[in-house]
Amino acid sequence: MASAKHFSLAVALFGCLSFIFGVIAENKKPPFGTPVPGKDVVICKFPTDPTVALGILSVATLFISTLLGWISVFFPYGGKSVPKDIMFRNTTLLIFFTVAVGVFVLGEGLMIWATITEALHRIHNVHQDLSYACPTAKTGLFGGSAFLALDTALFWLVCQMLTQNVRTDYFEEDDPKGEYGQVLATDYVPTATGHTA
Numbered sequence: 001m002a003s004a005k006h007f008s009l010a011v012a013l014f015g016c017l018s019f020i021f022g023v024i025a026e027n028k029k030p031p032f033g034t035p036v037p038g039k040d041v042v043i044c045k046f047p048t049d050p051t052v053a054l055g056i057l058s059v060a061t062l063f064i065s066t067l068l069g070w071i072s073v074f075f076p077y078g079g080k081s082v083p084k085d086i087m088f089r090n091t092t093l094l095i096f097f098t099v100a101v102g103v104f105v106l107g108e109g110l111m112i113w114a115t116i117t118e119a120l121h122r123i124h125n126v127h128q129d130l131s132y133a134c135p136t137a138k139t140g141l142f143g144g145s146a147f148l149a150l151d152t153a154l155f156w157l158v159c160q161m162l163t164q165n166v167r168t169d170y171f172e173e174d175d176p177k178g179e180y181g182q183v184l185a186t187d188y189v190p191t192a193t194g195h196t197a
Contacts, residue, residue: 004164007072008157014065015153018058022111022146025054029118029142033134044125044134055115055142059108062149066104069156073097073163082170093162100155107148114141
């Protein structure tokens with residue numbers, strides 16, 4: 001049975017992997033290609049590097065991290081689930097959940113944009129403009145997306161902690177006697193000496 005600890009480790013692992021892949025992609029990306037003049041065209045030659053592959057891996061691992069983070073908020077730990085409307089009555093959880101989704105969309109969108117742009121530069125490398133400088137994806141896109149991926153994972157971890165607090169409060173209210181019940185008055189039997197039996 002999956003536990004909160006398992007979800008936390010998985011969210012953190014895939015979030016860190018997305019961050020690492022993005023940072024390496026930024027460092028490996030060449031600033032520009034080499035224009036090779038042809039007959040009325042310019043052919044751009046780019047060095048062999050794993051930028052596009054790393055971008056794809058970063059996108060995939062960030063998606064997995066977010067998927068696990070989302071599931072961890074609504075997962076019925078111990079076979080007990082909390083209604084969503086009850087869950088989001090907690091304003092702090094609602095805010096962090098919204099921010100986590102927003103940062104994910106921004107980070108994932110930027111990483112996809114950077115990866116597709118880089119791939120298109122390499123696929124469409126023949127240009128009619130003889131002054132074409134053979135650029136690559138904008139500097140900083142991969143790195144910025146990587147930090148947003150790390151932020152996303154951190155926000156999901158906060159959401160998970162807040163979820164556990166909401167669950168604890170909800171089930172305590174549902175069972176005010178607690179797990180072990182209450183001591184009844186009949187259990188307290190005074191003796192002649194004034195001590196309990």
